[in-house]
Amino acid sequence: MSGFDLMESPLFTYALRLGDDALILAQRLSEWASRAPEIEEDIALTNIALDLLGQARTLLDYAGVVEGEGRDEDDLAYLRTEREFFNVHLVEQENGDFAHTIARQLFFSTYQLALYEELLSSSDETLAGVAAKGVKEAAYHHDHAMQWTMRLGDGTEDSHQRMQAAADRLWPYTAEMFEPDDVEKSLVGKGIAVDAASLKPRWDRSIAEVFSSATLTMPHSVWFSHGGRRGVHTECFGYLLAEMQYLHRIHPGASW
Amino acid sequence: MPDPELPMVTIGDLGIVRDVSTADGRVEIVLTPTYSGCPATEVIRDDVREALRRHGFSDVIIRTALTPAWTTDWITEAGRRKLAANGIVPPSPAGSVIDLSLGVRCPRCGSVETKLVSRFGSTPCQAMYRCTNCLEPFDRVKPH
Numbered sequence A: 001m002s003g004f005d006l007m008e009s010p011l012f013t014y015a016l017r018l019g020d021d022a023l024i025l026a027q028r029l030s031e032w033a034s035r036a037p038e039i040e041e042d043i044a045l046t047n048i049a050l051d052l053l054g055q056a057r058t059l060l061d062y063a064g065v066v067e068g069e070g071r072d073e074d075d076l077a078y079l080r081t082e083r084e085f086f087n088v089h090l091v092e093q094e095n096g097d098f099a100h101t102i103a104r105q106l107f108f109s110t111y112q113l114a115l116y117e118e119l120l121s122s123s124d125e126t127l128a129g130v131a132a133k134g135v136k137e138a139a140y141h142h143d144h145a146m147q148w149t150m151r152l153g154d155g156t157e158d159s160h161q162r163m164q165a166a167a168d169r170l171w172p173y174t175a176e177m178f179e180p181d182d183v184e185k186s187l188v189g190k191g192i193a194v195d196a197a198s199l200k201p202r203w204d205r206s207i208a209e210v211f212s213s214a215t216l217t218m219p220h221s222v223w224f225s226h227g228g229r230r231g232v233h234t235e236c237f238g239y240l241l242a243e244m245q246y247l248h249r250i251h252p253g254a255s256w
Numbered sequence B: 001m002p003d004p005e006l007p008m009v010t011i012g013d014l015g016i017v018r019d020v021s022t023a024d025g026r027v028e029i030v031l032t033p034t035y036s037g038c039p040a041t042e043v044i045r046d047d048v049r050e051a052l053r054r055h056g057f058s059d060v061i062i063r064t065a066l067t068p069a070w071t072t073d074w075i076t077e078a079g080r081r082k083l084a085a086n087g088i089v090p091p092s093p094a095g096s097v098i099d100l101s102l103g104v105r106c107p108r109c110g111s112v113e114t115k116l117v118s119r120f121g122s123t124p125c126q127a128m129y130r131c132t133n134c135l136e137p138f139d140r141v142k143p144h
Helices: A010-030 A039-067 A073-078 A098-119 A125-153 A157-173 A182-188 A196-213 A236-250 B040-054 B077-085
Strands: B017-023 B026-031 B060-064 B114-118 B126-131 B137-141
Touching: A010 A039, A010 A073, A010 A098, A010 A125, A010 A182, A010 A236, A039 A073, A039 A098, A039 A125, A039 B114, A073 A236, A098 A125, A098 A157, A098 A196, A125 A157, A125 A196, B026 B040, B040 B060
Parallel strands: B026 B060
Antiparallel strands: B017 B026, B114 B126, B126 B137
């Protein structure tokens, strides 16, 4: 939808952004079901997806309440078009090989953990509540990603190369998580939102430590991808939505 | 009322029933989810409603409270005993994210020679272990 005014209700936009990050990453991770390298990992990735889906449900439900037009979590997940999703590009990137999925997990969970820790003191009761539950889950996801990054980075020659290639490939998608804009600024002033840019030094330090232990080289990039926060997405996103929304669109209101 | 996924314990044992109040024949129950995406949450809500209906309470409000967030420290002593009696190792005190899992005792042979197989198990709240003494696999409710 063009002409969507992000500033009409900054809280609505903000709740969608947080909810969409969780929802889209949950969708990507669930693509691993029955395809992970080993059964324990199959269960791990889908459990992480489940945590994120739970967070997304609360956030989208809340966005619907804030909007006040009667849309529920299903309407918002299944009936919005590509330009109405506000997740960062990182979470929509394809799974790639296992190293790519782990690099994406490491980059995102490090950010989400820091974000939720700050969001705990939000003046918005629902956002603080999501953070209170989510912070424990994010810590677990972060731990999982960190352990695998070290195991792959400091593993065999092949696993090291793949982990490095994955980190290099996804690096340009990391800056967007910390980009400030008017939506966020207007809510930070009221003590509702987290100033994401303030999380960046901590994120950088944490990633550098993990990379050092994993014998990986810190990636660098001359370009960074952005636009997700205002509804402009990368090519792979349309395909993800098509799969995620197909059933609900062809059988509206279908339930188990 | 039994938990749908860990039926040896009640939802009271798990500490997810946060409040029960009645006023003018209306019952209000406050529940809290264990994990954000725990699939049992909705089943529990339906089960509570049905159980109250069977006992003659039709005017029921079930609220979900996200804060304070559930912690495994709220599992009662009785709940811990029931888990252990069913071969599931109860959690140690929560608070440390990096659970070193030292001294996790095999529920079958009692050996502490056990190994974490995966931090993620058959339900969101459990992790998988294996005993290197008797070789049996077992579950443990992870500190959360």
